[in-house]
Amino acid sequence: MKASFYTFGCKVNQYETQVLSQYFASQGFTIVPFEEEADVYVINSCTVTSTGDKKTKQLVRQTKRRSPHAVVALTGCFPQAFPEKAAAILEADVVAGAKDRRGLLSSVRKAIEEKQRVVTLSPHTPGEPFEPMQADFFAEHTRAFVKIEDGCDRYCSYCIIPKARGPIRSKPIEEIKTELSVLAQNGYKEVVLVGINLSSYGKETGAFRLAEAVEAACSVDGIERVRLGSLEPELLTDDDLDRMARQKKFCPQFHLSLQSGCDRTLKRMNRHYTAAEYEALVERIRARFDNAAITTDIMVGFAGETEEDFLESVSFAEKIGFARVHVFAYSIREGTRAEKMDGHLPKSVKEARSREMIKRTDALHAAFLQSQLLTVQSVLFETRQPDGLYTGYTENYTRVTAASDRDICGEILPVRLVSCDSEGCSGEIVSGALPEEM
Known part of the structure; x- marks a missing residue:
């Protein structure tokens, strides 16, 4: 049988779709592109905005009209946050939330065998564990995303995600190292640690912090770069920063969610910091x-x-x-x-x-x-452009394009940045040592 997957939303959703895809494949399904004919279509939803919900519902209905005999499964954040609304989408043969990802396959098989709708939605509960999951490969050939945290307890006044994702729970350190070891063996050189509220990693037990996850990731042979996904600024301590700064593999790119630079607005948003506190954190990072x-x-x-x-x-x-x-x-x-x-x-x-x-x-x-111009930066090249140029990213995630007379995808090379446009920088590959070795 053939299965196809479509993902709305963040890197966490993309990671979870990859895990689902691998699991279906391990159970005998052939994975095909979403636009092709399949027996099962899985739509992993996002519910950050009402527009996202609308797009999800439209895709479910379009898919069912296109392939009326296929099983269409709706999963992810939208059903978890709004179970009654999701269950009312009758074009979805299977409706499941953001829990028990492996159980989705059992629901799909039940819908196929019994020719009936299957709705399996259960609320999040305090103290629920981090759901074990591991991704072995991604469409990108050099960078992998690894989910290490789920859930949020910040309750920003505009945000539905705590309802969709439940309490904070974190992937054990040893499971992170195991997953990264497999990814390194499969040729990935860079890993991005992601989560719903990544800065809260380990908060539910107090036994470890985000810095320890970074240290664990950097300890894996074959992984040459470690970077972080989006961070809540008030949860990063000086000790976290000091420990991460000691890791040579750690990439100095910090996506610190601000939302507003006005304290009055931040208070109405129920953000947990002031503009001055945010500025002080930026100064400590720099x-x-x-x-x-x-x-x-x-x-x-x-x-x-x-x-x-x-x-x-x-x-x-x-x-x-x-x-x-x-x-x-x-x-x-x-x-x-x-x-x-x-x-x-x-x-x-x-x-x-x-x-x-x-x-x-x-x-x-x-x-x-x-x-960034006139500096030499180490660039992990990822893709070859139609014009023969190669594109990659520096440690601080500046997009760089350079020419090469050989295939350099997957290599980390020193590049002198010489010009820039709105998309990034162009450079010249430098023969010799990487910047840290010079």
Whole structure:
């Protein structure tokens, strides 16, 4: 039988889809692209925004119309957060949440054999363990994503994810090392540790912290680079930073979720830090890591945000000097506290603020790229472009393009950066030692 998978959302979702795909394959399914004819279609959903829910429902219905005799399985965050709404999508033959990933296959088989819908949704419970899962390979040939944490307890006023993902739970250190050893044997040189609230790794027991996961990952032979996914800024301590700074394989790229540079807005969002505390963390990172890239997410137009609040957020972003910023306009999320707040702004205001923030932060990105010019950086090359150029990333995740007369995919080479555009830098491969060896 043939199975196909489609993923909405974050790197955690992508990782979990990869694990599901591998499990189905190990049980006799042939995995095919989603646009091809299959016996089973699995749609792994995201529910961060109501727009995401809409796209999920549309894809479920389109898939069933296209392949009426196939089993369509809906899984992931949307059914977990809104079980009744998900169960009401009758085009989905199987509806499962963000728990018991392996159990999805049993539900699919039951739907095939008994010709009936299977809805298996159970709420998260306090103290539930981290669900064991391991990925052995990814579509990318040089970088792998490894989920080491699930769940969130921050309860930001705009966010539904704690409901969808449940309590904090963490992958044991030894399981991380085992998974990375397999990935290294399969040729992966770089690993990205990801989680729903990655900074909370180990928080549920207090027995270990994120720095220990980084140390464990860096200890694996064959893994040459370790980087982190998105981080909540208030949970990183000086000890964490000191320990990570001692790891030569650790990449100095920190995606610190900001959301707003205005304290009044941060308070309404129920974020757990002030702009001054965020700035102090950035200063501590830059003091410990040479040429660190600080990237972030900024939301504009949150409920109650005044023009003064918005301009304060813009000024703060410029003060920090981010390497890159993902800007998005606030949208009301059903089931959150922010849904019932006063002061929701017109779409036109949010869109105007989004355009202005993007314009101002694009200038920061350009300045950061300019700062990288005339330096020599180690680049892990990943892809060959149609024009014969090769593209890869530096340790601080600057995109670099360079020419080579041989296939250099999968190699880490020193590159002198000589020019840049809006996408990244162009460089010349330097013969000789890598920067750390020079």
